[in-house]
Amino acid sequence: MKAFITHKGIAAPLPLDNIDTDVIIPMGPLMMTPRGELGKKAFMPLRYREDGSEAPEFVLNQAPYQRASILVAGRNFGCGSSREGAVHALEGFGIRIVIAPSFGDIFFGNCIKNGVLPVILEDAAHDSALQAAGITRGEAFFKVSLPDQIVTLPDGTCLPFDFDPGHKVRLLEGMDEIALTEQYRQDVLDYQEKDRRDRPWIWAIEHMA
Amino acid sequence: MSPATLFDKLWDRHLVTTNDEGLDLIHIDRSLLTDLSGTIGLEEMEQDDSAVACPGLHAAMPDHVIPTGSEDTPQQAKLRARFVVNLDRLSKQTGIRHFARGSGRQGIVHVVGLEQGFTLPGTTLVCGDSHTSTHGAVGALAWGIGSTEVKHVLATQTLWMKRPKRARVWLDGTLQRGVFSKDLILWLIGRLGADYGREHAVEFTGPVIEALSVEARASVCNLGVEMGARFALIAPDDTTFRYLAGRTYAPEPALWEAALEDWRRLKTDPGAQFDKEIYLDASEVTPQITWGISPEQVTNLGGAVPLSGADDGALDYMGLAPGQSLEGLPVDYVFIGSCANSRIEDLRLVADIVRGKRVAERVTAWVVPGSEAVKRAAEDEGLAKIFLAAGFQWREPGCSMCNAVNGDLVAPGKRAVSTSNRNFVGRQGPNARTHLASPATAAACALAGEIRLSQE
Ligand code: SF4
Numbered sequence: 001m002k003a004f005i006t007h008k009g010i011a012a013p014l015p016l017d018n019i020d021t022d023v024i025i026p027m028g029p030l031m032m033t034p035r036g037e038l039g040k041k042a043f044m045p046l047r048y049r050e051d052g053s054e055a056p057e058f059v060l061n062q063a064p065y066q067r068a069s070i071l072v073a074g075r076n077f078g079c080g081s082s083r084e085g086a087v088h089a090l091e092g093f094g095i096r097i098v099i100a101p102s103f104g105d106i107f108f109g110n111c112i113k114n115g116v117l118p119v120i121l122e123d124a125a126h127d128s129a130l131q132a133a134g135i136t137r138g139e140a141f142f143k144v145s146l147p148d149q150i151v152t153l154p155d156g157t158c159l160p161f162d163f164d165p166g167h168k169v170r171l172l173e174g175m176d177e178i179a180l181t182e183q184y185r186q187d188v189l190d191y192q193e194k195d196r197r198d199r200p201w202i203w204a205i206e207h208m209a
Numbered sequence: 210m211s212p213a214t215l216f217d218k219l220w221d222r223h224l225v226t227t228n229d230e231g232l233d234l235i236h237i238d239r240s241l242l243t244d245l246s247g248t249i250g251l252e253e254m255e256q257d258d259s260a261v262a263c264p265g266l267h268a269a270m271p272d273h274v275i276p277t278g279s280e281d282t283p284q285q286a287k288l289r290a291r292f293v294v295n296l297d298r299l300s301k302q303t304g305i306r307h308f309a310r311g312s313g314r315q316g317i318v319h320v321v322g323l324e325q326g327f328t329l330p331g332t333t334l335v336c337g338d339s340h341t342s343t344h345g346a347v348g349a350l351a352w353g354i355g356s357t358e359v360k361h362v363l364a365t366q367t368l369w370m371k372r373p374k375r376a377r378v379w380l381d382g383t384l385q386r387g388v389f390s391k392d393l394i395l396w397l398i399g400r401l402g403a404d405y406g407r408e409h410a411v412e413f414t415g416p417v418i419e420a421l422s423v424e425a426r427a428s429v430c431n432l433g434v435e436m437g438a439r440f441a442l443i444a445p446d447d448t449t450f451r452y453l454a455g456r457t458y459a460p461e462p463a464l465w466e467a468a469l470e471d472w473r474r475l476k477t478d479p480g481a482q483f484d485k486e487i488y489l490d491a492s493e494v495t496p497q498i499t500w501g502i503s504p505e506q507v508t509n510l511g512g513a514v515p516l517s518g519a520d521d522g523a524l525d526y527m528g529l530a531p532g533q534s535l536e537g538l539p540v541d542y543v544f545i546g547s548c549a550n551s552r553i554e555d556l557r558l559v560a561d562i563v564r565g566k567r568v569a570e571r572v573t574a575w576v577v578p579g580s581e582a583v584k585r586a587a588e589d590e591g592l593a594k595i596f597l598a599a600g601f602q603w604r605e606p607g608c609s610m611c612n613a614v615n616g617d618l619v620a621p622g623k624r625a626v627s628t629s630n631r632n633f634v635g636r637q638g639p640n641a642r643t644h645l646a647s648p649a650t651a652a653a654c655a656l657a658g659e660i661r662l663s664q665e
Pocket of ligand 1: 272273317318319338340547548549607608611612629630
């Protein structure tokens with residue numbers, strides 16, 4: 001997992017609600033594309049026309065948003081399928097931060113695992129971020145600090161956001177979770193030993209084909 | 210002890226430890242591995258040379274990618290070689306049980322887990338698939354995870370989780386005749402929105418839920434995730450216990466009574482607190498069908514696209530205008546299948562509607578059973594003959610047209626009525642137009658060749 005601390009970049013407005021992970025990366029292209037090249041396929045249904053040419057009306061096809069590293073999106077961003085490829089596609093495009101009023105739960109977790117920062121801004125704060133992303137046309141940078149939990153708009157407006165401390169540590173340190181969990185190995189074994197006694201039917205299937 | 214919700218009872222029982230930042234380490238009792246996320250997880254384990262902690266607690270089977278026709282196209286053959294073959298190979302290598310096509314147990318993970326008794330009340334169950342919420346139908350705490358987490362579960366049999374909030378949806382009244390649990394959940398999503406359950410574990414309860422079969426409950430929990438609930442839950446009861454008795458992985462007779470005693474405690478105590486709660490009378494629910502590109506864009510019997518406020522992108526994609534009635538729209542495809550509605554009760558219902566009738570000429574109509582067990586039962590009961598006589602294709606089990614990555618898809622620009630759970634842009638194929646509905650409605654539309662919402 002990659003570490004995340006602070007970031008400065010162009011923010012693109014994408015104020016649509018319920019952008020699902022099938023839109024962020026359709027399953028067909030996801031299966032056929034090596035992870036390193038998924039960025040080209042991000043938002044395929046919105047970004048390209050049927051003949052494969054770029055759809056000029058889509059924000060990430062417009063200058064300077066082709067270089068956006070922050071996305072200001074609508075409600076329930078990343079709902080739908082659990083595919084982690086959705087985060088890989090965003091990463092591949094260069095997106096490091098998504099700001100939205102709400103996220104799909106599984107997508108949110110997948111962001112944390114991959115060092116992409118999901119920022120929840122509600123109502124007025126979200127509106128100002130969206131507006132700033134649209135107005136500045138990328139001329140000025142957004143700044144996002146995870147340690148301070150603040151989004152700074154190009155005009156200096158500071159928008160604080162909440163962030164779960166557990167998730168924060170994981171993002172800041174970019175740790176290998178499996179190695180970390182190994183430290184709790186004895187706790188897990190103790191749990192299992194007790195559970196085998198308490199609920200033997202849970203474990204009875206272990207030796208069944 | 211203070212009164213607890215069903216969710217909290219399940220969570221606390223699986224809590225191994227809590228770290229300094231408040232993340233909980235949760236033990237995972239069961240995991241299902243699909244030919245997509247499961248294969249990828251196992252491949253990564255192989256690359257890292259990592260060992261699977263508890264191979265006996267997983268079950269792997271091909272569903273997403275495996276074709277459902279009799280012959281592979283070159284593209285299907287390629288996908289099969291990568292995903293289906295590797296799942297089989299890596300399962301064998303790691304000692305994980307694997308239900309291959311032809312084993313009699315293969316099917317969509319969320320159909321197979323329940324029907325084999327692999328999912329039990331009080332278990333934690335995960336799968337690299339968002340519709341894992343389905344398994345909440347028997348009182349399992351079940352949720353969808355990403356592929357990094359799949360690997361974590363394989364390696365440690367645990368997951369680090371933040372405890373979600375709790376919500377309860379209480380459904381009073383009785384469902385009208387001709388209204389099914391699929392209508393109920395689509396109606397709920399329409400009323401509450403596609404993100405009502407976000408950050409919550411949602412318990413569905415009340416007389417309407419109690420009256421449903423386990424299979425009908427599975428449809429509710431399946432689409433729970435379409436209202437944003439990563440966890441959907443229904444307390445186990447006698448209906449559940451009768452459903453589970455005698456299934457392959459259900460407790461053997463020597464353990465059954467002890468298990469039952471434990472399971473009977475799995476319910477929300479009177480007075481337990483929820484973070485949010487809603488009471489609704491479901492007697493008013495009528496057959497539902499979606500018009501847009503989110504399951505929340507749904508309307509009822511005789512319904513139409515909203516006159517105002519409908520999202521232009523959705524209307525444009527679906528080829529509809531504000532205020533347009535759905536009734537009478539020509540239909541090109543009807544898909545009866547997917548983990549939402551491909552169980553034997555669904556197929557019985559469809560057979561009742563299409564018996565002795567013919568699918569309209571213009572419609573490509575498929576029935577794709579959810580599992581080999583469902584397929585066999587439908588053939589034994591004579592349902593398959595009814596489908597074939599009516600002009601449906603009768604296919605091998607798998608996700609098929611629900612995800613359109615296995616070669617089964619709706620042609621561009623065509624309109625489908627589908628019993629699946631997602632009407633997202635491109636979900637059933639590039640530019641495919643999906644209307645989600647119950648199996649009864651889908652069957653009626655197949656016969657009519659147009660959208661027809663009837664409650665007969
Ligand atoms: S049937 Fe559809 S929703 Fe269900 S697991 Fe398969 S692809 Fe996912």
